[in-house]
Amino acid sequence: MKKVLIALDYNPVSEQVAKAGHELAKKLNAQVCLIHVLTDVSYYGMQYPTFMGYDGYNLSADMNLSTEMRNFAEEFLKTATDHLQDPNAGYHLAEGETETALLNYAEEWNADLIVMGTHSHSTLEKLLVGTIASRVLEKTKIPVYMVPIQKE
Template sequence: MKKVLIALDYNPNSEIVAEQGYRLAKKLGAQVCLLHVLSDIAYYGINYPTFMGYEGYNEMQVDLNVISELRNVAKDYVETAARHLDDPRVTTHMAEGPTSAAILDYAKEWDADLIVMGTHSHSVIEKVLMGTTASRVLEKTEVPVYLIPIKE
């Protein structure tokens, strides 16, 4: 295993995932990349025509600077997480889109040998209705996934 991709969400428990994933990667002598996904951000900037009598964003004039600022916040988050690991060789990547698809796409693009991610405690009904990012990644991955259980 030469490349370990550590997927971090925006949650304080991500510190556990980053640190445990990093320790595993170092034991394997692997490169590390921290990945953070900003989900569905473009959705908020779409200027739809009126539909079903709803004029929504046309009248609200969504400030597209908000989208740019969210991107900057997400990029700063993942870069700060890398600095926390105190290893200048750790790289970062910030992606956008549906989380599980973005993780899988970047794992393929970066040629990751292992994906590390946390799994949060979700209620049974939440798992049935929405699934979880971890389960969607596991369903479609082409590389091994190391899950770190996070209990909230």
């Protein structure tokens, strides 16, 4: 395995996913690429404390939301990549439906492994909407390394 694609969402638990994926990639002597999929713009208005060295978004009422969100997401990915302190790590910002955009880029980049976190969701929520992780697992031909994340 020479290419490890690490999927990050805009949530502080992404730091755990990035760390676990990066440690695995180092053991495999593999190249790392962090990927984030820009989907629902309202998601980025969440106010979290600093994570992975990123202070968060400062939204203003008069901005061009689409362009600004893309810029913010790009800044988040760049900061997260720098946080790994790996000069060979890269990043990619995709847009669209999360699992489709993630799988399309994984194939385009020729990823050997996809790393993603599994958030702890209620059983009812999983039955009604499923999870991005489960949808990726249903559709991928690329091995997936799941990092379990529990809500505090």
